[in-house]
Amino acid sequence: MVVHKMKMGFISIITCMCFLAPIQQAHPPSTTIADLSFKNMGFAIDLYKKISSFHDKNIFFSPLSISTSFAALLLASDGDTHEEMLRGLNLERLAQADQPELIPKLFQLLNENITQNGSLTLDQGMALFMTPQFEVEKVFEDQIKEFFNADIKSVDFGDTKGSINFINEYVKLRTRDKVTEMISTLDPVTKLMLVNTIFFQGAWQLPFNPNFTTSSPFYINSYSVVQVPMMFMEDKFYMMEDFLIGAKGLKLPYEEGVSMLILLPNKGTDYTVIDEEITAAKFLSWIKKLRKTKLEVNIPKFKMEQSYSLHNLLPDMGMASVFSNSANLTKLSKNGGLKVSEVLHKAVIEVDESGTTAAAATTIGITPYSLPRTFTVDRPFFFFIYHEDTNCMLFMGRVIDPTKN
Numbered sequence: 001m002v003v004h005k006m007k008m009g010f011i012s013i014i015t016c017m018c019f020l021a022p023i024q025q026a027h028p029p030s031t032t033i034a035d036l037s038f039k040n041m042g043f044a045i046d047l048y049k050k051i052s053s054f055h056d057k058n059i060f061f062s063p064l065s066i067s068t069s070f071a072a073l074l075l076a077s078d079g080d081t082h083e084e085m086l087r088g089l090n091l092e093r094l095a096q097a098d099q100p101e102l103i104p105k106l107f108q109l110l111n112e113n114i115t116q117n118g119s120l121t122l123d124q125g126m127a128l129f130m131t132p133q134f135e136v137e138k139v140f141e142d143q144i145k146e147f148f149n150a151d152i153k154s155v156d157f158g159d160t161k162g163s164i165n166f167i168n169e170y171v172k173l174r175t176r177d178k179v180t181e182m183i184s185t186l187d188p189v190t191k192l193m194l195v196n197t198i199f200f201q202g203a204w205q206l207p208f209n210p211n212f213t214t215s216s217p218f219y220i221n222s223y224s225v226v227q228v229p230m231m232f233m234e235d236k237f238y239m240m241e242d243f244l245i246g247a248k249g250l251k252l253p254y255e256e257g258v259s260m261l262i263l264l265p266n267k268g269t270d271y272t273v274i275d276e277e278i279t280a281a282k283f284l285s286w287i288k289k290l291r292k293t294k295l296e297v298n299i300p301k302f303k304m305e306q307s308y309s310l311h312n313l314l315p316d317m318g319m320a321s322v323f324s325n326s327a328n329l330t331k332l333s334k335n336g337g338l339k340v341s342e343v344l345h346k347a348v349i350e351v352d353e354s355g356t357t358a359a360a361a362t363t364i365g366i367t368p369y370s371l372p373r374t375f376t377v378d379r380p381f382f383f384f385i386y387h388e389d390t391n392c393m394l395f396m397g398r399v400i401d402p403t404k405n
Contacts, residue, residue: 031094031102033110037392040067041280043090044393050313052275058404060306060347060397062198065124069196071107072126072148073322073340075100075140076332081321088319104147114387123200125174126150129167129193131157136333157190167193175199178348187341200385200394202254208233208299208353218300218402219379226403228300230378231353237297239375240289245269245277249286250297250375257389261286262299263382264375271380271398283384284391298376302402303350310343349395 044063051059070089077085086092096102111124126148130136144150153170155163164186171182174197182195208231216230238251246269253259263286265274311323321327327339385395 031096031106033106033113033390033392035094036091036103036106036110037390038280038284039090039094040064041283041391041393043067043088044396045278045280045283046090046317047313048278048396048398049275050317051308052398056272056400058304058306058398058400060304060349060395061308061345062347062395063393064395065196065198066310066345068107068111068124068126068148069194069343071103072144072150072194072196074103075143076329077322077327078330079328081326081328084319084321088314088317101143101147104143108147110390110392113390114392123174123176124198125196127170127195127197128152129155129163129195131155131191134191134333135335140332155193157186157193158188160186160188167195171195171197175348176201179346182346183344190341191335191338198394200258202256202258205253205255206233206235206237210353213301213353216298216300217378220401226401228302228402231299231301232297234296235294236292237295237375238290238292239295240286240291242282242286242289245274245282247274248375249290250295251287251290252299253388258385258387258394261384261386262377263384264377265379265381267379271382271400274382278382283393287391294373296374296376298374298378299351300377300399300402301352302399303348303405304397304399305348305405306346306397308345310345311340314343347395347397349397 040063044067047061047063047066048059051061067089070085071091074082074085074089074091083092086095091103094103094106126144128136128144128150130152132154141152145152153166155166157163164183168180168182172180176199178199179197212232213229214232215227217225218228218230219225240249241247242249246266248264248266250262250264251259252262261283263274263278265271314320315323322329322340325337325339329338329340332338380398380400382398383396384393386393
């Protein structure tokens with residue numbers, strides 16, 4: 001029997017003429033990783049709203065990977081640039097002047113918590129590609145290895161073709177062939193490139209039977225309908241309803257503590273109205289409202305590959321100076337005149353029927369709840385993939401047209 005899994009590979013690249021700097025020995029943080037997850041969620045939703053303001057198409061990205069990349073860059077920055085990045089990342093209230101290592105330490109602890117039992121396939125990595133002539137402080141190399149487990153690799157950026165092939169092969173390897181071409185062009189004057197990769201492969205606790213998948217209509221809007229392969233299952237699921245915004249939520253758990261929450265606007269409710277209502281506090285309230293009930297669930301299969309030039313988006317979110325000639329990256333290196341020249345983000349997701357069956361998943365009792373017995377995802381919807389123990393948002397997106405890759 002063929003086992004189908006939900007797979008996704010994600011990568012973000014920061015191309016810089018810069019690097020990162022020293023910090024002191026970390027102290028046990030008084031701020032918790034739950035605080036970090038909540039702040040990251042706020043940043044994710046702000047970025048989502050910025051992306052969605054430009055188009056009405058599919059969206060998919062990894063907030064965790066983007067935040068992790070910039071958490072590393074925080075160590076390189078100072079002055080106004082540092083303060084701007086803290087505000088833009090929604091981390092300003094977590095920062096403590098006497099503990100410059102606090103935020104990277106929190107990211108380290110968060111990653112360890114997510115993967116602590118070793119059974120969850122969530123592979124996150126960071127690499128610094130640098131020209132052999134570029135001088136990075138030794139203490140920074142030690143810190144980026146300590147907090148982010150980063151690889152340091154020497155690259156001759158003057159050999160443009162060779163550098164592109166080398167970096168793309170690294171990305172391909174780290175995302176298990178899901179992201180095959182991260183970059184196609186490269187400025188030969190590049191001195192440094194920071195790459196963060198994240199790969200998640202999950203199997204549903206309750207797999208969908210491929211024999212029940214049928215072609216069904218998906219209503220993009222009042223005028224456009226497409227046929228999609230619609231998965232079907234009748235079982236016990238956690239579900240909630242937000243009457244104030246006019247939407248329903250369904251939790252689909254993967255094995256080992258990760259779940260997808262699907263947020264489906266009610267019929268007659270435009271998804272753009274829901275766009276404005278999504279907040280970190282709302283997301284947590286949706287999770288708390290979930291109750292188990294027996295449902296008939298219909299969900300479309302879909303694949304997406306999305307790319308974003310974040311250097312065109314983040315300045316509008318208050319992070320402008322790091323991309324300008326006024327960037328203060330003096331903690332990075334003794335070399336002057338450094339700035340971030342490019343931030344590229346690429347994410348890939350594939351959702352299909354099955355996985356391995358979780359034992360005793362259907363033996364839990366049902367809590368009575370006055371919700372519809374059918375949850376049919378046949379119109380634009382939102383989805384959030386999160387780690388349940390920490391509420392860390394690993395990936396998020398929306399599907400307007402499941403037939404568009």
